[in-house]
Amino acid sequence: VSFIKSKRSELIQRMTKTTIRQIVDELFEEDVLNSEEMDRIMCKPLSQDACRLLLEEVLKKGSKACDLFHQFLKKHNSYLFEDLQETSIFLSVTKQNLDSLTEDLKDLYLSSCFQKFHPLGGDIDIIFDLDTTFTDTVLLKKNINNCKLGELNLHTLLDELKNPCIIEGEAGKGKSTLLKRIAALWASGNCPALTKFRLVFFLSLSSVRRGLYETICEQLLREPYSMKKATFMEALWDLKQDVLFLLDGYDEFMPQASLEIDDLIRKNHKYKNVVIVSTRTESVRRIRQFGSLIIEVGDLSEASACSLIKNVLDCDMAQSLLLQLDESSTMKELMKTPLFAVIACAIRMGESNFIPNTQTALFSTLYDLMVDKNKYKTKNVAASHITQSINRCGDLALDGIFDHRLNFQEEDLLDVKEEVLLAAGLLNKYTAQRLKPVYRFFHKSFQEYTAGRRLKELLTSKSKAEVTRAHQYMQKIDTVSKITNEYRNLLLYTCGSSIEATGIIIKHIAGVYKHDSLKEFSLIESRQSIPSIEGDLSKNLENSECGETPKATNLDCLVECSISFFYESSSKSILSKEFEEFFNNKSLYINTLSIPTYLFDFFKYLPNCLSALDLIKLDLFGNPPPSVCEGVDELSGQNENHMACKTYIPEKAVSLFFDWSQVLNTLEVTLANFQKLNKKDIKYLGKICCAASSLRLHVSKSAGITGELQNVLETCKNMQELIVKATPLTLQDEQQIVMMEGLKTLYISNLQTERLQGGFVDGMCNLVNIEQLTLDNVRMTEADAKKLVPAENIVYLKKLTLLHLSRLITIGEGMSDIVEAASREASVLEEIKLINCCLTDSALKILAQNLCNIQELKVLDLSENNLAEEANDSLTRLVDNITALTKLTTLMLPCGSDVGYCLPRLSAQLEHMPVLTKLGLENWGLTDADIGILTTMMEKENMKGLQYLNLAKNSVSSEGWLSLFKALRELKELKYIDFSSKEELQPNPELIKELGHLICNLPLLLEVRMLKWQLDEHDLRAINNNMKTSSK
Structure with a gap:
């Protein structure tokens, strides 16, 4: 009796089902047990439960039954009997015992069978080596409230180790590898923090079915092992904190299978051995309360990856x-x-x-591995339930994408077998410090892939109901911005999952593009992306062109998206017709700092689509930044010194265009930040440019091109547009420019060198096909202006539709000659911008007199010119004659002394200009009384289409602005307003409130400028709240 009572716990853990069956048969034959008792014992599925019931029955029967049990145990399992009786010859722990055990463990941890492993499962013959594949992940220290306290690396963790330590993390984070690395470090002797441990045991808890000693023998040593259980357990008791247990996979551990191992964690005070246990996040709730140190496995750093x-x-x-x-x-x-x-x-x-190297391939492989490798965990679940749960998981992901949800609740999984999704790793369960559990896909991108996989199934289904449901989802993707931003990855993974689905999606994208108002939507999206007004009062738009830049960006993104969808689908030429219809008359942007792989496939398999493109924009950079992954250059044997002797134009860009046999419509090449240009670069540039029938060349901040531009231009045939920004030009460069008779657009800015005899000013008359001319911040004298428009030869002006001159501050009276030449005869000019370029009273009078000759004019911008006292007469003449410009959409007027008196006349004239969309009265000295006139003007029907209003640098009080704001509320097309004040303005609360209403009532508003307005934090908060309300 005493033997059974004293050894009861060990008997329950160590007696196998076979031994129990043999003893039960013996006791039945001796009439100790009847048939009913025997059946009850043998019906128990677990050996521990069967043994527990057997011992209870034997103890009930008295001492004779106990003696018979003792006798039969010795007969059928003498090894266990002797071990429990402590009759083994190894009754005490010796140094020899421990040395032998330590040596066996170290030999194992340093052996190939431990160091080498199949990362994707034994079915796939890919082997990694622990020593070379392990890299430090970020380890996050957490407290009992699940708050992150800081970051650790592996060695810091071992230095600060507390007992027990719980390592939690989602599937695939490397928890097992981390524990195996600790074991290998201990065996190598290269980690000082681990030398204090005499023994280290790495145990995989997923396969534990027996007691602690038996599991160690089974997994790490051999059976039978030379050290008996009693001796081994005595060693654990004696060594205490000199023993480290690395317990991997508590989420797959059944505590009833080995209470001894469970007690290592839950009753650590009993054993006092050091324990590090890993578990997936959804299972940490089972042991979190016992951990003295909780560590979450974070991400790999970019360098570690x-x-x-x-x-x-x-x-x-x-x-x-x-x-x-x-x-x-x-x-x-x-x-x-x-x-x-x-x-x-x-x-x-x-x-x-x-399958090939796409993002979908990565997720598809992972998805299939997770589902297949973990089937054993759900072997008791019907196949139909597994299929239903996995499909429902796809629906969950899909609904989450459209509802913008990453977290799911228990009620979302009512019709799902939770254990199927958790076992496969498709979902993770989070319970720490929560009243109700939360479920998430282990990565946002994995949710997007799972959703895309499911959307593909619905789109290509034979069930009408499922196809209808798929199209209901697709109808929610109804704007270009949603395609390029919000649902881009969903569509990417859908295309990557099926060529058939790709065809459907491309047709849908084409339909969205056709029906979506790109310009309007771009403006709204740009507005929604405006940062908090507390940090930035306005969104800076390049050139403030009322949405033209967002529109172009959206179009570029749409094309880039569609090409990535093509590549992801691996469809090659199968869908060439569908893609050609979409790419027709669109543009493609290529940045040579990172030419994506998919572009080469696009050029190779869809040449018809390239020919269909209206424009390809190629950006080349002289000083590219280093690669994000520093190892790329190192692997290819390139370094900075080696690169110095190579070309600046990448060979990838050359091969992309030169190896292609067909002709592009228009190619726009930008050279930026070139400090040097080799002869080979010029040759490469020629190879690239010969791929297009029409060429545009943009040069920006490239001092290295100075003197070489003439050679560049000689290699670039069919050039129709040349833009040179902040790049010095030699005389030879300028002469080459004006020799290009086919040039239609010339833009030169920030050129402050002296104009030499024979330069572009003298030769401009050769450009007889020029249609657009822009000179910005170019050093020009009055004499240069006369050369630019010689009276005897102004043929080159005949085709001019755009004339932009700005910041020509040294031109003097030469502006009169330019205005005279541009307007004295009937012309096709559509835009004239003379901004901050010494516009004089005489020049303005000439322009006013000749307005009847430029009736095609749509844009007249004379801003940032101050005519001072001479403004009265000349500006009055301009206003009186302005109605001759019936097509005018933009009117930006110069300033001067007392020009506000022209406002009533201007108001009357604008009634006859219904297509006006932009109006600028900057620095007009407007007062509250003038604003009253302006308010009346804004209330008239002809101003309903106004999009741009510049009233900056005027002297208006809060009361004056208040009356105007109410009128502006009705101008629903407004996108840009400038209320900047000439003096400091302290707005009253009523004005701030009205400004909020104005912002809220203008759906297309992009930018409001209020320089010199004294706004406190309360004002900013009120304005910002109205912006947020408007965005909704």
């Missing part, structure tokens, strides 16, 4: 993958999860089971 890739792959494969990471911010983000990095490496290794 690159290091892992270089260690696993050979040089060429690693370089290829690192370059792919450089091209995709999404891929770089994904590589922070170790499992993603491992799968990406596996795909690069060319395993035949894997």
Whole structure:
């Protein structure tokens, strides 16, 4: 009796089902147990439960039954009997015992069978080495309230180790590898923090079915082991904190299978051995209360991910993958999860089971691995329930994308087998410090992939109901901005999952583009992206062109998206017709700092689409930044010194265009920040430019091109547009420019060198086909102006539709000659901008007199010119004759002394100009009385289409602005307003309130400027709240 009572716990843990069955049969034959008692014992599925019931029955029967049990145990399991009786010859722990055990463990941890492993499961013959693949992840220290306290690395963790330590993390974060690395470090003796441990045991809890000693023998040593259980347990008791247990995978552990191992964690005070246990996030709730130190496994750093890739792959494969990471911010983000990095490496290794190198391939491989590898966890669940749960998981992801949800509740999973999704790792469960659990996909991108996979199934389904449901989702993606931003990844993964689905999506995108008002939507989207007014009073728009830049950006993004969808689908030429219809008359932007791989496939498989494009924009940079993954240059054997002797124009750009046999419509090439241009660069540039029938060349901040521009222009045939910004020109450069008779657009800015005899000023008359001329901040004298428009030869002005002159502050009276030449005869001019360029009274009178000759004019911008006392007569003449310009949409007037008196006359004239959309009265000295006139003007029907209003640098009080704001509320097309004050303005609360209403009532408003308004934090908060309300 005493034996059974004293050894009861060990008997329950160590007696196998076979031993129990043999003893029960013996006791039945001796009439100790009847048939009913025997059946009750043997029906227990777990050996522990069966043994527990057997011992209870034997103790009930008395001492004779106990003696028989004792006898039969010795007969059928003498090893266990002797061990429990402590009759083994190894009755005490000796130094020899421990040395032998330590040596066995270290030999194991340093052996190939422990160091080398199959990261994707034994079914796939890809082997990684622990020593080369392990890289430090970010470890986050947390308190009991689940708050992050700071970051640690592995060595810091071991230095600050507390007992027990819980390592939590989502699937694929590298928890197992971390624990195995600790074991290997201990065996190597290279980690000082681990030398204090005499024994280290790494145990995989997923396969535990027996007691502690038996599990260690089974997983790490051999059976039977030379050290008996009693001796081993005595060693654990004696060594206490000199023993480290690394328990991996508590989420897959069944505590009833081994109470001894569970007690290591829950009753650590009993054993006093040091324990580090890993578990997935959804299971940490089971042991979180017992942890003295809780660590969450975070992401790999970018450097660590690159290091892992270089260690696993050979040089060429690693370089290829690192370059792919450089091209995709999404891929770089994904590589922070170790499992993603491992799968990406596996795909690069060319395993035949894997599909091509796309983001979808990464997720598809991961998805299939997670579902297949974890089937054993749900073997008791019906296949139909598993299929239903996985489909429902896709629906959950899809609904979450459209509802902007990353967190899901228990009620969302009512019709799902939760254990199926958790076991497969498709969902993670979070319970720490929550009343109700929260479920999430382990990565936002994985949710997008799962949603895309499900959307593909619905789009290509044979069920009408599912197809209808798919189209209901697609109808929610009804604007270009939603395609390029909000739902881009969803569509990407849908295309990557099916060529058939790709065709459907491209047709949908074409339909959205056709029906979506791009310009209007771009403006609204730009407005919604305006930062908080407390940090920035306005959104700076380039050139303040009322939405033209956002429109172009949206179009570029749409084209880029569509090409990435093509590449992701791996459709090659299969969908060439569908793509050609979409790309027709659109533009493509290429940045040579990072030419994505998919462009080469686009050029190769869809040449018809390239020919259909209206414009390709190519940006070339003289000083490219270093690669994000520093290892790329290192792997390719390139360094800065080596690059110095190479070309600045990348060979990838040359091969992209020169190796292509067809002709592009229009190519726009930008050269930016070139401090040097080699002969080979010029040759490369010629090869690129010959691919287009029409060429545009933009040069910006490139001192290295000075003196070489003439050679560049000689190689660039069919040039129709030349823009030179902040780049000095030699005389030879200027002469080459004016020799290009086919040039239609010339733009030169920030050129402050002296105009030499024979330069572009003298030769401008050769450009007989010029249509657009812009000179900005160019050093020009009055004599230069006369050369620019010689009276005897103004043929080159005949085709001019755009004349922009700005910041020509040294031109003097020469502006009169230019205005005279541009307007004295009937012309096709549509835009005249003379901004801050010494506009004089005489020049303005000439312009006013000749307005009848430029009746095609749509834009007249004379802003930032101060005529001082001479303004009265000349400005009056201009206003009186302005109605001759019936097509005028933009009117920006100069300022001067007392020009406000022209306002009533201007108000009357504007009644006859119904197409006006932009009006500027900057620095007109307007008072409250003038604002009253302006308010009346704004209330008239002809002003309803006004989009741009500049009233900056005027002297208006709060009361004056208040009356105007109420009138402006009805101008629903307004996108830009400038209320900046000439003097400091302290707005009253009523004005601030009305400003909020104005912002809220103008749906297309992009920018409001209020320089010199004294706004406190309350004013800013009120305005900002109205902006947020308006955005909604």
